[in-house]
Amino acid sequence: MILKIIDLRSDTVTLPSAEMRQAMFDAELGDDVFGEDPTVNKLEREAAAMIGKEAAIFVASGTMGNLIATLVHCRRGEQILLAEGSHIFHWEQGGASALGGIAMKALPVDNQAQMKIGDIEAAINGDDVHLSRTRLICLENTYNGQPLSPLYLAAVQTLARQHGLKMHLDGARIFNAAIASDLSVKEIARHFDSVQFCCSKGLAAPVGSLLCGDGEFIAEARRVRKMLGGGMRQAGVLAAACLLSLEVMVERLAEDHKNAQLLAEGLAKLEGITVLKAETRTNMVFFKAQNADMPQTELQKLLKEQGLLVSNVPKTGLRAVTHYGIEGADITEAISRVQNVVAKIMLAAN
Numbered sequence: 001m002i003l004k005i006i007d008l009r010s011d012t013v014t015l016p017s018a019e020m021r022q023a024m025f026d027a028e029l030g031d032d033v034f035g036e037d038p039t040v041n042k043l044e045r046e047a048a049a050m051i052g053k054e055a056a057i058f059v060a061s062g063t064m065g066n067l068i069a070t071l072v073h074c075r076r077g078e079q080i081l082l083a084e085g086s087h088i089f090h091w092e093q094g095g096a097s098a099l100g101g102i103a104m105k106a107l108p109v110d111n112q113a114q115m116k117i118g119d120i121e122a123a124i125n126g127d128d129v130h131l132s133r134t135r136l137i138c139l140e141n142t143y144n145g146q147p148l149s150p151l152y153l154a155a156v157q158t159l160a161r162q163h164g165l166k167m168h169l170d171g172a173r174i175f176n177a178a179i180a181s182d183l184s185v186k187e188i189a190r191h192f193d194s195v196q197f198c199c200s201k202g203l204a205a206p207v208g209s210l211l212c213g214d215g216e217f218i219a220e221a222r223r224v225r226k227m228l229g230g231g232m233r234q235a236g237v238l239a240a241a242c243l244l245s246l247e248v249m250v251e252r253l254a255e256d257h258k259n260a261q262l263l264a265e266g267l268a269k270l271e272g273i274t275v276l277k278a279e280t281r282t283n284m285v286f287f288k289a290q291n292a293d294m295p296q297t298e299l300q301k302l303l304k305e306q307g308l309l310v311s312n313v314p315k316t317g318l319r320a321v322t323h324y325g326i327e328g329a330d331i332t333e334a335i336s337r338v339q340n341v342v343a344k345i346m347l348a349a350n
């Protein structure tokens with residue numbers, strides 16, 4: 001029997017739906033650098049309306065959207081405050097620093113994915129001739145699968161206003177956050193000057209992110225996107241899939257959250273496995289072996305041999321992400337594969 005691979009490494013592994021492929025085939029196209037691709041223009045209008053900002057720009061990736069945002073908000077030598085484990089700080093090669101000469105100060109987060117307000121305030125540099133000027137606060141929502149509370153967003157925004165700072169949201173999974181917190185995405189986005197979100201994760205488009213903000217910000221973002229080589233021509237073939245991300249795929253994210261909850265509950269019942277607690281779960285489950293001598297990489301490898309793919313987040317745990325294409329039956333099967341592996345480990349230990 002051929003083992004069906006269950007791939008829970010990330011929601012980036014989602015394949016476009018049949019409807020998306022057809023829409024890509026049928027898309028009306030033009031040269032988007034001239035502003036003449038009707039499908040891209042429609043996507044940008046719809047995204048801006050959904051997020052509740054004046055304008056939006058279609059970009060190749062979340063990394064590019066975040067980079068453009070930091071380059072528009074900050075000049076060389078200015079500073080961003082952000083979380084230690086955040087994507088912008090940790091997973092984007094320090095692009096804001098490498099390409100924009102921007103300093104980044106990373107702060108720790110607590111178990112609710114929050115940097116302490118006092119820590120942020122203490123890290124803000126004013127107009128001292130020795131210091132880089134703090135210009136921007138970046139938050140990430142969801143952060144490790146956790147949505148940030150609206151009260152927290154409001155508190156950070158108040159602080160930012162007091163100090164004349166801008167706010168950017170890396171909202172790669174903002175729709176997961178909105179659904180889990182029972183808020184509209186607008187209610188999350190309204191705290192920020194700019195918001196980046198990905199269509200290429202749980203929303204199942206093959207490529208693409210949107211960066212949203214006011215008209216002036218997006219006009220400047222268009223210049224920076226071109227400078228970075230991100231001016232795409234008949235990009236409507238991609239935008240067509242992203243339109244379906246917004247129109248069709250948002251609603252089904254709740255299914256991913258339900259599956260993640262089932263997975264967490266199933267794994268928690270297994271002897272030998274610890275599931276990391278999450279106050280509110282979206283589409284991610286973190287777990288590890290109870291036996292502290294079992295390295296995460298080893299457990300990951302044993303699971304892979306069983307046809308179960310998960311990713312390894314050092315010092316945190318193994319990460320399983322539910323997504324479009326993963327059904328309830330796959331969750332049951334995934335739990336049983338983990339059970340097989342822990343049973344083998346325990347046998348070997350005795």
Ligand SMILES: *Cc1c(COP(=O)(O)O)cnc(C)c1O
Pocket residue numbers: 060061062063064066087088140170172173198200209
């Ligand atoms: C995936 C991700 C990004 C970057 O998106 P890419 O399209 O992979 O460049 C940014 N931030 C967060 C939180 C992400 O999960």
